[in-house]
Amino acid sequence: MGITVNIDIGGTFTDFYATEGEGKGLITKSPTTHYDLSVGFMKGIKSLAREYGRSMDEFLGGTDAVRYSTTLGTNALIERNGPKLGLITTAGHEDAIFLGRGRSWADGGDSQGNKDLARINKATPLISRNMVVGLRERIDSFGNPVCPLKREDVLAALQELVDKGAMGFVVCLLWSFANPAHERMVKQVIEEEYPEDYLGSLPVFLSSDVSPKSGEYTRFITTIVNAYIHGVMADELTKLGNELRDGGYQRPLMLVHNTGGMKKVSRTRAVLTHNAGPVAGLHGALTLGKQYGHKNIIFTDMGGTSFDIGVVSGGRLQTYDFIPVIDRWRTNIPAIEVKSIGAGGGSIAWVNELLGNSLEVGPQSAGSMPGPACYDLGGNEPTVTDADLVLGYLNPENYLGGEMLLDEDLSVGVI
Known part of the structure; x- marks a missing residue:
């Protein structure tokens, strides 16, 4: 083997x-x-x-x-380094992703921001409003064509988006999960105009392929997020x-x-x-639990940036999030539920002046470069790892199996 x-x-x-x-x-x-x-x-x-x-x-x-x-x-989502995308949708629904749902402004917000909901801003859209065009077409909720889609309308929409610098297209039409015919027609026109053997070939993502489910906002967002990170x-x-x-x-x-x-x-x-x-780690906890005869397990994974937690119940993974939040956007691709907070080994300690000079930890992280101060790579802010080293929880001569030496004096200095 x-x-x-x-x-x-x-x-x-x-x-x-x-x-x-x-x-x-x-x-x-x-x-x-x-x-x-x-x-x-x-x-x-x-x-x-x-x-x-x-x-x-x-x-x-x-x-x-x-x-x-x-x-x-x-x-790619954190750094916002995805391609410039154009969104093609049904006329009259060009603002759907910007209006969101009632709670969308709080999706993905940090714990500090959620204490003052009035000050939370909506997430910056992955597609700007001027890169959204509407097509005169309509499929009803039963999948029946009500208003036919015209090829010349698709061509006009494509030309407008290409002229504005679109590097790919996201196609999200109403009720396409019930009948994807109009979305597929848009894709066919795009592929005819920008075939794969052209240098200017442009990728196309259909919501009826990526997320064929009801729920206009989450279907649109799921397809956009997928398209945004696909190329990278x-x-x-x-x-x-x-x-x-x-x-x-x-x-x-x-x-x-x-x-x-x-x-x-x-x-x-x-x-x-x-x-x-983290989901893979939760599966590992499930496997270990079976070997030791444990059916109910709380799984935790403390990394350098985040602290993840999941649950095994009755010897099975039974907790799913059916509308998970990715970064600041709510999607509709079901996933095993693992919650994360910004409290890893590289999480930075800081003083919150707005809350009476209280000591906070995270969610900002020093990462691996420059990392905690004790790495001696230029880090100049106190992290959880620095505190663990000063408290004696870490062996400075055997960190990473002895491959990385830690400088306790630097940790003391920043703390």
Whole structure:
């Protein structure tokens, strides 16, 4: 039986766990390299190869599976570095994503902001209002065409959005989940005008494909989020897959989903990767619980950036979020429920002057670069890790297996 490599990229560290048959598992870590995630990824793979006493070719050539939970999509949303998209919708509903639902202004807000709801701002839209156009068409709630869609209207909408710099299209028409004919017609026109063999080929995302469910706002948002992070993820994962193949790996890269399963990169929608790492950890807790005979488990995962918590009840994962919030947007792709707060090892301690100079921790994090002050990489704010070091909870000479030395004096200084 070959080697299985499992990789989880977090905000601060990337964790690796490898097994071969019934043999002992090996664990290693490397700092997450946000400027290029593949650098930290391949560094960890090389470390595992050394632990096995093999060359990269031998190690990856003997690997049966590489399973990967990634934060690529999450990072794209945080950094707002996705492409400029155009939204094509039904005339009269151009403002649907901006109006939102009654509670949408609070979705994804931090705990401090939720204490003063009147001061919370709506999330900045991923698509600006001038990049939204409406088409005169209508499908009723039973899927019957009421107002036909005209090709010339689609062409005019496309030209308007392309002239404004659209790098891709999101098509969300009313009741398309009941009858996707009009959305598919729009896609057909786009592909005829901008075929794949053209340099200016533009991707098209249909809500009837990504999120064929009722609920106008969440269906629109789910499709937009998926389109926004798709390109960034596709580029990075293609690069990563190529590096693995160049190193000798001969199988497909598998991506962990937030539903608890996994698929090949070529069979994965980007939106399904959000929060997949904590969900994978919850599955690990379920497996350990079965081995020790425990059916009810509270699972926690403290990383460098966040603290995640989930529940195993009756020996099963029974808690799902059917309208999960991704960043600041409510979607309708069901996911196993794992709650996260900004309270990891890199979370920064600060004084909140608005609340009587109270001491707060997080949600801001020092990440891996510059990281906590004790890393001696330029961090100048006190973090949970600095406090743990000063309190004696951490061994400064055996951090990260001795690969990283911690400077306690720097921690004392910033605290």
